[in-house]
Amino acid sequence: KQEVTQIPAALSVPEGENLVLNCSFTDSAIYNLQWFRQDPGKGLTSLLLIQSSQREQTSGRLNASLDKSSGRSTLYIAASQPGDSATYLCAVIPNRDDKIIFGKGTRLHILP
């Protein structure tokens, strides 16, 4: 059974730093992987989606990479800002006929 893990559960870094959020999954045979952002009391906002055939996707200061063989994805945030403070969730779709599986997220706090 596919499991998605995000470590650490919480992270605080000073403003301006580049940072990496980690996501690991137990079964390397995935269809695609999606990163979400959730602000307190709000819904999930999709950040990036990586198809199984892709190695990375970029959007602005965000870059997500995918290494299926090692069962890992990373979300790189460049030049962090206080507005980046949120919970970041990684989710895996095992195959095109299967349901999305979420990690429990990393709560990120950017210190001004």
Added chain:
Amino acid sequence: NAGVTQTPKFQVLKTGQSMTLQCAQDMNHEYMSWYRQDPGMGLRLIHYSVGAGITDQGEVPNGYNVSRSTTEDFPLRLLSAAPSQTSVYFCASSTANHYGYTFGSGTRLTVV
């Protein structure tokens, strides 16, 4: 393009009351699903639908009912509310092949 719309945003119920959480999407997505999010538990799948007239149970279906009479709408019914159903509820939709998910903004439900 509204995406996924959930109503209401907040609701307080008394134990034993029933209510319906509404979810509508305008992206012509075949797949729709309901999740609840509780502290430390992550997102848990309640019910899902792969198309109009087809629904199925997720991880935590007890106490909830769904129907899918149209592609656009996927209401979640609480039959007899219990304090254990206090949670934040999210509706999500996706294409039939699960290529990326879109979430609503959530309904915060308190059962007293």
